[in-house]
Amino acid sequence: MVNASPVQITVLRGRDDECRAVRSLLDGVTGGGGALLVHGEPGSGRSALVAHAHRYAEGCAVLAGAGLVEEAALPYAGLQRLLDPVLDRATALPSHQRHLLRRALDGDGCPADRQLALSMAVLGLLAAAARDRPLLATMDDVDRGDRQTAQVLAFVARRLRHLPIAVLLTADVTTTVDGIPALRLRPLNEGESVAVLTDRLPERPAAPVAAALAAICGGNPQALVDVAEVLSPGQGRGEEPLPTTPPADGALGRAYRARLDRLPPDTRRMLLLAALDEDGGTATLVRAAAAAGTAVEALAPAEVAGLVRVEPRGVRFPQPLARAMVAAIARANGCSP
Ligand SMILES: Nc1ncnc2c1ncn2[C@@H]1O[C@H](COP(=O)(O)OP(=O)(O)OP(=O)(O)O)[C@@H](O)[C@H]1O
Ligand SMILES: [Mg+2]
Numbered sequence: 001m002v003n004a005s006p007v008q009i010t011v012l013r014g015r016d017d018e019c020r021a022v023r024s025l026l027d028g029v030t031g032g033g034g035a036l037l038v039h040g041e042p043g044s045g046r047s048a049l050v051a052h053a054h055r056y057a058e059g060c061a062v063l064a065g066a067g068l069v070e071e072a073a074l075p076y077a078g079l080q081r082l083l084d085p086v087l088d089r090a091t092a093l094p095s096h097q098r099h100l101l102r103r104a105l106d107g108d109g110c111p112a113d114r115q116l117a118l119s120m121a122v123l124g125l126l127a128a129a130a131r132d133r134p135l136l137a138t139m140d141d142v143d144r145g146d147r148q149t150a151q152v153l154a155f156v157a158r159r160l161r162h163l164p165i166a167v168l169l170t171a172d173v174t175t176t177v178d179g180i181p182a183l184r185l186r187p188l189n190e191g192e193s194v195a196v197l198t199d200r201l202p203e204r205p206a207a208p209v210a211a212a213l214a215a216i217c218g219g220n221p222q223a224l225v226d227v228a229e230v231l232s233p234g235q236g237r238g239e240e241p242l243p244t245t246p247p248a249d250g251a252l253g254r255a256y257r258a259r260l261d262r263l264p265p266d267t268r269r270m271l272l273l274a275a276l277d278e279d280g281g282t283a284t285l286v287r288a289a290a291a292a293g294t295a296v297e298a299l300a301p302a303e304v305a306g307l308v309r310v311e312p313r314g315v316r317f318p319q320p321l322a323r324a325m326v327a328a329i330a331r332a333n334g335c336s337p
Contacts, residue, residue, distance in 0.1 A: 011199060012048055013221075014192030021183055022053045025166045026060065029134045033160035035167040037177050040185030041319060042255035043222025046170035049185075050138050053168050060166075061086075061129060063137040067145025069258070078149030079122065080105040082139060089128035090121075097121035110148070119155040126156065127163050134164040143171040154180070174306045187219025196221055200228035206238040216245055218321035226250030246321075248328040256325040263305065266298040272335050274299065274308060274315045275326035282314050 012019060018038070025036050038046050054062055065082030083105065090098050101121040104110045110118045129135050142150050157167045158179040169177065176182055188196065193214035198204050205213070213231070217223035223246040230247050234240040246252050260268050273288050282296070289295050299315065302308050307326070309316045317323035 010048060012045065012052060013195045013199070014188040015045060015049065015052075015185075018049055018183055018185065019052055022049060022168065023056050025168065026053065026057055026134075026136060029060070029136075029166045030164050033134075033163045033165040033167070035157035035160060035169065035180040037175070037180055037182040038168065038170045038185065039173050039175055039182060040170075041173060041220065041322070042259065043220045043252045044185040044187075045221045046185065047140050048221070050140050050168060050170060053136060053138060053166075057136040057166075060134045060136045061132075063126075063129070063135065064140075065138065066140040067142050067149070069144050069262070072144065072146050074107070075109050075146050075148040076104045076107070076152075078139065078142070078145035079152055082137065082149075083122070083125060086125060086129040089131075090125055092128040093121055093124050097124060101125065104148075115151075119152050122152050123156050123159055123163075126165055130164050134166070136166045136168065138168045138170075140170045142169045143175040150177075154178070172306070174304075188221065188224075189219065190214045193217060193219055193224055196224040197228050200225060201231065201236060203233065203236055205231070205236045209236060209238045209242065212242050216243065216324070218319070218324070220246075220252065220321050222250075222252040222255070223321060226252050245324040245328040248325070248332040253325060253329060253332075256322070257329055259305070259307070260326070260329065263301050264298070266294050267301045270294050270296065270298040271302050271307065271326055272330035272333070275317070275323050276330050276335060277315075279314075282312070285315060 021036060025034055038049050040046050054064065063082055063085060065078055067078050071077035090101060093101065097117060097120060100110060100114055100118045104118055126135060126137060139153055142153060153167065153169060154177045157177065160167065173184065190211060194210040197210055197213055213227050217227060226246045227243065229250065232240060235242055260271065269292055270289060273292060274285060277285050277288060286296055296310060299308055299310050303310055307322055309318060
C-alpha cells in the first residue's frame with residue numbers, strides 16, 4: 001500500500017484544530033471508523049493535512065489516492081488507482097460483487113441498477129484490507145476526479161461505524177458530501193502567516209515587510225510559500241519595493257490558471273475583466289464586457305465554481321485573494337482594464 005505524498009514535511013502553522021481532528025479520526029479507528037471531508041481554497045493546505053494523516057497513521061494500512069482532472073471523464077479511474085494495492089483481497093467478496101468490481105475497475109462501467117452492489121463490493125474490499133490492521137484511505141481532491149469514484153467513496157464513508165477504517169477526503173469549498181463531517185480550512189491569521197514566511201526565508205523579514213506580505217497573501221499557505229520563493233534579500237529587509245500580489249507563475253498562480261482553464265472561454269474573459277475592474281460597478285463592467293464581445297451573464301459558471309457573486313450592485317469576489325490571483329494572471333496575459 002502507498003504511503004507516499006507529494007507534499008514535503010512542513011510544520012503546519014495555525015492548523016492545530018484540523019490536525020487534532022485528523023488524529024482523533026485515527027485514534028478511535030479500532031473501536032469504529034469514520035470519515036472526514038477537508039475542504040478549502042486552492043493552496044489552503046488540504047494535501048498537507050492528508051500528508052499529516054499519513055504520517056500519523058503509523059500502524060495502519062494506508063491507501064492513498066487523488067482525483068485527477070485528466071481522468072475525470074473515466075468512470076472509476078480514481079477508485080482503480082486507490083484500490084489497486086489491495087485487489088488481491090477481492091477473493092473475500094461474494095462472486096457477483098467480485099465480478100462487478102472487476103468490470104468497473106477494468107473500465108467497463110457499472111449498470112445503474114448494480115451501483116449499490118458495486119458500492120457494497122468496495123466497502124467489502126476495504127473491510128478485507130482492514131482485517132489485519134486498521135486502514136486509512138485518503139482521496140485528495142476527490143472533486144477533481146471522476147464522479148463515479150466520488151459517489152462510491154461517499155457511500156463507503158457513510159458506513160464505517162462498525163469497521164476499523166478511516167476515510168479522509170479533500171475537495172474545493174463548493175463540495176459537500178451528505179452524511180460525513182466537513183472541515184473548512186480558514187485563512188491563516190497574520191501571526192501564523194508571518195510564521196510560514198519566516199520558516200521559508202533564510203533571514204527573518206523586517207516586521208513591516210512580513211505584515212505587508214501576510215496581507216497580500218490573504219492567509220493562504222501556498223501564496224506565502226510562493227512569495228517566500230521569489231522574495232529578494234533586499235525586499236526582505238524592506239529596501240526594495242514589495243510585490244503587490246503573489247506571483248502569477250507560482251504554484252498558486254498555476255492552480256488558478258487550471259481553475260480558469262476549466263471555465264468556458266467567455267466566462268474566463270469576463271472573469272479577467274471583472275478582476276481588473278477596480279470600481280466593481282455594474283455599468284463599467286457592462287461597457288467593458290460589450291467592448292470585449294461578451295456579457296456579464298457569461299459569469300454564471302464562475303459563480304457556480306464559487307469564484308464570484310453577481311449582485312445587483314456589481315460583481316463581488318468572495319475571496320479577495322481569488323480576485324488578486326485572477327487579476328495577476330490577467331496582467332501576465334497582457335490584459336488591461
Ligand atoms: N498550515 C501550514 N503551515 C505551513 N505551510 C503550509 C501549511 N499548509 C500548507 N502549507 C504549505 O503550503 C503549500 C500548499 O499546501 P497544499 O499543497 O497542502 O495546499 P492544497 O490546498 O492541497 O493546494 P492545491 O490547490 O494545490 O491542491 C505546501 O507547500 C504546503 O507544505
Ligand atoms: Mg492539494
